[in-house]
Amino acid sequence: MSAERVLPDDRERTAFQESMAALRERSRTIGDCSIMELFAREPERHARLSFACGPLSIDLSRQRLPLAELATLFAHARAAGWQAGREQMFAGETINVSEQRAAFHVALRASKPMTLADGVDVTPEVKETLQRMREWSTAVRDGRHRGAGGERITDIVAIGIGGSALGPDLACEALASCAHPDLRIHFLANIDPTAWRSVRQGLQAGSTLAIVSSKTWSTAETIANATTVREWLIDGGISPAALPRHFAGVTARPDRALAFGVAESALFPLADWVGGRYSLWSAIGLPLMLAIGIEAFDELLAGARAVDEHFRTAPIERNAPAMLALVSLWNSLALGAQTEAVIPYSAALRRLPAYLQQLQMESNGKSVDIDGAAVDYPTAAVIWGEPGTDAQHSFFQALHQGSAIQPVDFIMIAPPPGPLSKAGAMLLANGLAQAEALLRGDRETDDPHRRCPGNRPSTTILLDALTPHSLGALLALYEHKTASLGWMLRINSFDQWGVELGKRVALRIGTLLADPSLALPGDMDPSTRALIERLRQR
Numbered sequence: 001m002s003a004e005r006v007l008p009d010d011r012e013r014t015a016f017q018e019s020m021a022a023l024r025e026r027s028r029t030i031g032d033c034s035i036m037e038l039f040a041r042e043p044e045r046h047a048r049l050s051f052a053c054g055p056l057s058i059d060l061s062r063q064r065l066p067l068a069e070l071a072t073l074f075a076h077a078r079a080a081g082w083q084a085g086r087e088q089m090f091a092g093e094t095i096n097v098s099e100q101r102a103a104f105h106v107a108l109r110a111s112k113p114m115t116l117a118d119g120v121d122v123t124p125e126v127k128e129t130l131q132r133m134r135e136w137s138t139a140v141r142d143g144r145h146r147g148a149g150g151e152r153i154t155d156i157v158a159i160g161i162g163g164s165a166l167g168p169d170l171a172c173e174a175l176a177s178c179a180h181p182d183l184r185i186h187f188l189a190n191i192d193p194t195a196w197r198s199v200r201q202g203l204q205a206g207s208t209l210a211i212v213s214s215k216t217w218s219t220a221e222t223i224a225n226a227t228t229v230r231e232w233l234i235d236g237g238i239s240p241a242a243l244p245r246h247f248a249g250v251t252a253r254p255d256r257a258l259a260f261g262v263a264e265s266a267l268f269p270l271a272d273w274v275g276g277r278y279s280l281w282s283a284i285g286l287p288l289m290l291a292i293g294i295e296a297f298d299e300l301l302a303g304a305r306a307v308d309e310h311f312r313t314a315p316i317e318r319n320a321p322a323m324l325a326l327v328s329l330w331n332s333l334a335l336g337a338q339t340e341a342v343i344p345y346s347a348a349l350r351r352l353p354a355y356l357q358q359l360q361m362e363s364n365g366k367s368v369d370i371d372g373a374a375v376d377y378p379t380a381a382v383i384w385g386e387p388g389t390d391a392q393h394s395f396f397q398a399l400h401q402g403s404a405i406q407p408v409d410f411i412m413i414a415p416p417p418g419p420l421s422k423a424g425a426m427l428l429a430n431g432l433a434q435a436e437a438l439l440r441g442d443r444e445t446d447d448p449h450r451r452c453p454g455n456r457p458s459t460t461i462l463l464d465a466l467t468p469h470s471l472g473a474l475l476a477l478y479e480h481k482t483a484s485l486g487w488m489l490r491i492n493s494f495d496q497w498g499v500e501l502g503k504r505v506a507l508r509i510g511t512l513l514a515d516p517s518l519a520l521p522g523d524m525d526p527s528t529r530a531l532i533e534r535l536r537q538r
């Protein structure tokens with residue numbers, strides 16, 4: 001093809017392929033270097049790989065990445081269009097091309113007017129929804145919004161799944177220390193009847209309020225659970241006419257929520273430019289606002305905003321989310337790392353790994369690029385983890401001595417000023433110790449069973465405290481890491497078509513299970529067929 005006939009898209013793709021090839025080449029030769037030797041050789045290493053980002057301090061210096069390789073990584077980010085992607089996201093452009101939508105969650109926490117690329121200023125709708133959330137949640141919190149029989153609301157059942165649940169669930173648990181003392185928030189996501197059975201323990205219909213959160217208002221689990229809770233409320237003595245006092249809805253499909261029976265005054269809209277896993281900052285955060293109150297919710301938004309500002313303005317060399325993404329890319333190419341463990345040294349952050357699983361794996365678990373062409377490089381790592389110190393007594397064995405390298409993100413919380421409690425000191429000491437042990441290993445012993453090879457990479461993220469502000473910052477950091485990695489891999493981080501197939505198959509199998517007289521399709525695989533037959537016999 002002659003140079004004149006090369007389209008801009010082709011040039012972009014070619015530049016990306018070339019820089020990816022260069023990166024793979026470099027990473028193959030460098031992957032074995034010693035991190036301790038890098039520290040000795042590179043006096044500026046710690047400073048160059050440490051980042052302040054709002055209330056977060058991020059240390060990437062214990063990654064197996066020589067400073068000299070940063071140039072190749074930055075060149076790749078440039079060729080892949082990282083900067084353009086970032087600008088397009090903040091400009092409200094249609095970056096989610098397969099769904100023809102913007103991914104404009106930054107507008108939900110902005111302090112300045114934000115306009116979609118088509119010229120629509122979203123600020124009024126964001127402000128109006130936030131204001132309505134504030135008024136409604138305050139009325140519930142201070143007891144002005146009561147149940148049908150006049151009882152004060154004491155229990156909220158937050159019904160939703162995936163992105164409509166994981167963020168508020170994580171944040172309610174993380175921020176429990178600043179939650180309303182007389183309002184309990186219960187999350188109901190799973191369709192398994194035992195989930196509802198355990199949530200409903202001790203609940204009284206008259207003092208219970210359900211919030212149904214579903215962008216599409218068509219997710220099978222959510223609609224089934226909402227229907228179950230509605231029946232339970234009626235069985236508990238709430239008349240059908242009074243039901244709207246016990247329901248709120250958060251959705252981009254108000255028509256469906258109204259048809260379900262949610263009152264217009266308790267209906268909170270969700271814009272189509274907010275993706276489920278990026279939606280904690282929208283009306284999806286309503287259960288959290290009920291728990292922690294409006295000032296604390298504003299603090300959460302402010303924490304995320306501080307990171308947005310950093311991400312939008314910092315050059316790549318000092319841009320913490322972009323650097324996290326580059327490290328992730330490097331580890332997958334240089335070390336063949338297929339997973340990233342997230343270990344919060346805080347029991348309150350127990351749900352963080354689950355939240356980050358959806359954020360990163362639903363976003364980047366793709367095998368075609370933005371143009372639909374198959375990729376020949378690894379995309380999303382498997383995200384997993386448990387809080388330290390529990391995890392140390394479980395899978396850390398494999399982190400220290402397993403044959404595969406699993407990079408770790410250690411999440412630690414700085415203690416309040418003043419003397420440390422004994423337990424608090426032990427918790428911090430363990431987090432620091434594990435990162436150091438992974439780095440140094442133990443090669444002194446002659447016993448191969450006891451030997452720890454060390455040189456295992458980790459990142460440490462230190463929060464200045466566990467507050468709404470620092471939590472908002474932490475989650476925004478990972479959001480931007482995820483999007484950055486998507487641009488560096490040239491994939492769309494904002495769609496999730498892969499989850500649809502399972503939903504369709506489940507519908508078909510559900511029908512077959514419900515009606516044993518239906519013949520099983522001739523082309524059904526022998527394994528599924530045998531299992532359905534077995535279940536039908538029971």
Ligand code: F6P
Nearest residue numbers: 162163164214215216219276499
């Ligand atoms: O099935 C995946 C998914 O669509 C997620 O992307 C989303 O967060 C979740 O289901 C819930 O969807 P909804 O808010 O429409 O109920």
